[in-house]
Amino acid sequence: MEQKDKKILVPVDFSDKSKEGIYQAIQIAKVTGSKICLLHVIRTNLPPWNFMDEKEFTNQIVTIEQALIAEAEKLVDSKPPVFTAIVKKGKLCDTILEQSKELNVEMIVMGTSTEDNIKKKIIGSNALRVTTEAEVPVVTVKKGCASSKIEKIIVPLDLTKETKEKVSDAIQLARQLNCKIFAVSFSSTNDEYVVNHLKRQLAQVKTFVSEAGIEIEAEYKYYNSGSRDEKLVEYIQEKEGDIVMITTHQQAEIIRFFLGSFAEEVIHGAPVPVLSIVPKGTFKTIMTMPGTD
Secondary structure, eight states: OOOOOOEEEEEOOSSHHHHHHHHHHHHHHHHHOOEEEEEEEEOTTSTTGGGOOHHHHHHHHHHHHHHHHHHHHTTOOSSOOOEEEEEEESOHHHHHHHHHHHTTOSEEEEEEOOOOSHHHHHHTHHHHHHHHHOSSOEEEEETTOOOSOOOEEEEEOOSSTTHHHHHHHHHHHHHHHTOEEEEEEEESOOOHHHHHHHHHHHHHHHHHHHHTTOOEEEEEEEOSSSOHHHHHHHHHHHHTOSEEEEEOGGGGGGTTOOTTOHHHHHHHHOSSOEEEEOOTTOOOOOSOOTTOO
């Protein structure tokens, strides 16, 4: 049976943040052997595209494809992965999601904004929409936060039913990247039932992951000040994590209101790349978020 090519999709708009996405994809591809598909999306109803004749349009597409490959090759520090340049017409998020299915990619890697003000967070929700609607894992990386190596995966766990699937995905990722899992549960309550439940779950996860042949540390953390996402950032720094894995099931029913959600705060606040997965069977709201393209 012919083995399927592993592919990573990277949206590129030639900004600094998209360069960060290319760099991170290259680091992942070094370990997984994946091909990297560089996607640039154009809006043909806007200048200069709507003023071009067919020949000018074709020549410009070729120029962009060459520029995509050149941009990626500048970020390679060893043997380069296989790059493919793709230029498509359409809306940004819709085209990314369509191409991820058409190309049958295993992962999307994209740079995202780092600004803290509300306006910039809404504009940056293009990345958040993709993380919520994509059917494959999505890695978002802020400028200056790409990891040159991925040896430690941070996996925050709660008591939701998606935890088992999340742990299975973490095992699969750890196998692909040959790295260690750090599972952590946070609680701001001393309720005996909740605390015992979290600790039992962590013990079960540790056994499950160890039996799968993956190295793991598992830890329960109580906090009485701050927020869960702040404590997660502190834990990432304490353990010198390289990537953090989250689920975006929290987003499903509030897709229009990302601000304040745990996943959104982690994506904006984590000092490392964030890998987001949508649990199978999660309800997806079909609507366009404000500020998305």
